[in-house]
Amino acid sequence: MGVAMVGLRVLGIDPGLTRCGWGVVEGRPGARPTALGVGVVRTSPDLDLELRLLEVHTAVTALLREHRPAAVAIERVFHQNNKGTATGTAQAAGVAALAAAQADVPVAWHTPSEVKAAISGSGRADKEQVTLMVTRVLGLTTPPKPADAADALALAICHVWRAPAQQRLRVAALAGGIGAPVPAARTLPRWTGISR
Amino acid sequence: MGVAMVGLRVLGIDPGLTRCGWGVVEGRPGARPTALGVGVVRTSPDLDLELRLLEVHTAVTALLREHRPAAVAIERVFHQNNKGTATGTAQAAGVAALAAAQADVPVAWHTPSEVKAAISGSGRADKEQVTLMVTRVLGLTTPPKPADAADALALAICHVWRAPAQQRLRVAALAGGIGAPVPAARTLPRWTGISR
Structure with a gap:
C-alpha cells in the first residue's frame, strides 16, 4: 500500500435543526481531497424539539455507520446572533457530537473563521466564496x-x-511497513480539539 | 384503585455538564408530592465535550429506565450569562431531551421564573428560598x-x-372504571410544551 493512498476520512457537520449539513471527505494535508458524500438533514419546525434532536441524532448515527469516518468535524457554535436559533443549533451540534462519542469517533470543533x-x-470569506x-x-x-x-x-x-x-503518524506507520493497525484516532494528540 | 393514588411521575432535569441535577417526583395538582429520587450527574472538565455529553445522556437514559416517569421537565436555557457555559448547558439539556425522546417520554420545558x-x-425567589x-x-x-x-x-x-x-384525563379514566390504560402521554395536549 503506497503513501498516496493514505487518507483521513472526515465527516463534517454544519449543525442545525431546520437544516443540518453533512459532508464526507477523504484526503491528506497538501493534497486535493475527495468528496464521498454530501447532504442535508431537515427536521420540521412543527415537531417538538426533542423529536427534532432525535432525528438529527439518528441521521448522524446512520452516517457514521455508513461512512466510518476517522473523525467528525463540527462547527463551533457561538451565540452572537439570534438567541432562539443559537440554542437549537448548539443542541443539534451536541447530539451530533454524542453520536460520534457513541461510535467512538473523535470530535474536533472548528470555528467558521478557521x-x-x-x-x-481568508477568515472573512462569504458563503459564495466558500x-x-x-x-x-x-x-x-x-x-x-x-450552503449548509x-x-x-x-x-x-x-x-x-x-x-x-495524525497524518504523519499514519504515514510513518505505513511507510515503515508496520502491519499492525495504527492506534485508534482517539488515542492520538487532539491538535484541534477545542471542547469547551 | 382510588383517585388518591393517581399521580403523575416526573423526572426533573436541571441541565449542566459539571453538575446536572435530577429529581423524580410523583403527585397531582393541589396535593403534596412525593420525592422518589434525587441526585447529581457530574462530568469532569478534563474530558472532551462529546464524552461529557455521552455521560449525561447515559445517566439520563438509566434514570428513565429505573424510574419510568410519565414526563421529563427540563429547565429552559437562556443565553444571557456566560457564553461558554450556556452552550454546554444547552447541549446537556439537548442530550437529556434526546434520551427522553428515545424512551418515548414527552419533554416539557419550564423557565426558571416559572x-x-x-x-x-414568586418568580424572583432566590436559590435558598427554592x-x-x-x-x-x-x-x-x-x-x-x-442546589442543582x-x-x-x-x-x-x-x-x-x-x-x-393530563391529570383530569387520568382521573376521569380511572374514576369511570375504564380498565384500559390511559392514552400515552405523548398523544395528550402539550399544555406546557415550549419547544422552540
Missing part, C-alpha cells in the same frame, strides 16, 4: 447546495488539511 | 444538596402542579 481561512485563505472553493477543491461539476451542505464539506476539508500530526 | 413562581409564589420550599413541600428531613438537585426537584414539582389537563 474553516473559511483553511478553504479560501461554496466556490469547495467546488473547485473537490473537483465537483456543480456547486453543492444548499457546502459548509459541511468545507469543515471536513479544513479538518483534513489541519491534521498533520 | 419554576420559582410554582414552588414559592431549596427551603422544596424541602417543605416534599416533607424532607434535610434540604437536598447541591433541589432545582431539579423544583422543576418536577412545577410540572406536576401545572399538569391539570
Whole structure:
C-alpha cells in the first residue's frame, strides 16, 4: 500500500435543526481531497424539539455507520446572533457530537473563521466564496447546495488539511511497513480539539 | 384503585455538564408530592465535550429506565450569562431531551421564573428560598444538596402542579372504571410544551 493512498476520512457537520449539513471527505494535508458524500438533514419546525434532536441524532448515527469516518468535524457554535436559533443549533451540534462519542469517533470543533481561512485563505470569506472553493477543491461539476451542505464539506476539508500530526503518524506507520493497525484516532494528540 | 393514588411521575432535569441535577417526583395538582429520587450527574472538565455529553445522556437514559416517569421537565436555557457555559448547558439539556425522546417520554420545558413562581409564589425567589420550599413541600428531613438537585426537584414539582389537563384525563379514566390504560402521554395536549 503506497503513501498516496493514505487518507483521513472526515465527516463534517454544519449543525442545525431546520437544516443540518453533512459532508464526507477523504484526503491528506497538501493534497486535493475527495468528496464521498454530501447532504442535508431537515427536521420540521412543527415537531417538538426533542423529536427534532432525535432525528438529527439518528441521521448522524446512520452516517457514521455508513461512512466510518476517522473523525467528525463540527462547527463551533457561538451565540452572537439570534438567541432562539443559537440554542437549537448548539443542541443539534451536541447530539451530533454524542453520536460520534457513541461510535467512538473523535470530535474536533472548528470555528467558521478557521474553516473559511483553511478553504479560501481568508477568515472573512462569504458563503459564495466558500461554496466556490469547495467546488473547485473537490473537483465537483456543480456547486453543492444548499450552503449548509457546502459548509459541511468545507469543515471536513479544513479538518483534513489541519491534521498533520495524525497524518504523519499514519504515514510513518505505513511507510515503515508496520502491519499492525495504527492506534485508534482517539488515542492520538487532539491538535484541534477545542471542547469547551 | 382510588383517585388518591393517581399521580403523575416526573423526572426533573436541571441541565449542566459539571453538575446536572435530577429529581423524580410523583403527585397531582393541589396535593403534596412525593420525592422518589434525587441526585447529581457530574462530568469532569478534563474530558472532551462529546464524552461529557455521552455521560449525561447515559445517566439520563438509566434514570428513565429505573424510574419510568410519565414526563421529563427540563429547565429552559437562556443565553444571557456566560457564553461558554450556556452552550454546554444547552447541549446537556439537548442530550437529556434526546434520551427522553428515545424512551418515548414527552419533554416539557419550564423557565426558571416559572419554576420559582410554582414552588414559592414568586418568580424572583432566590436559590435558598427554592431549596427551603422544596424541602417543605416534599416533607424532607434535610434540604437536598447541591442546589442543582433541589432545582431539579423544583422543576418536577412545577410540572406536576401545572399538569391539570393530563391529570383530569387520568382521573376521569380511572374514576369511570375504564380498565384500559390511559392514552400515552405523548398523544395528550402539550399544555406546557415550549419547544422552540
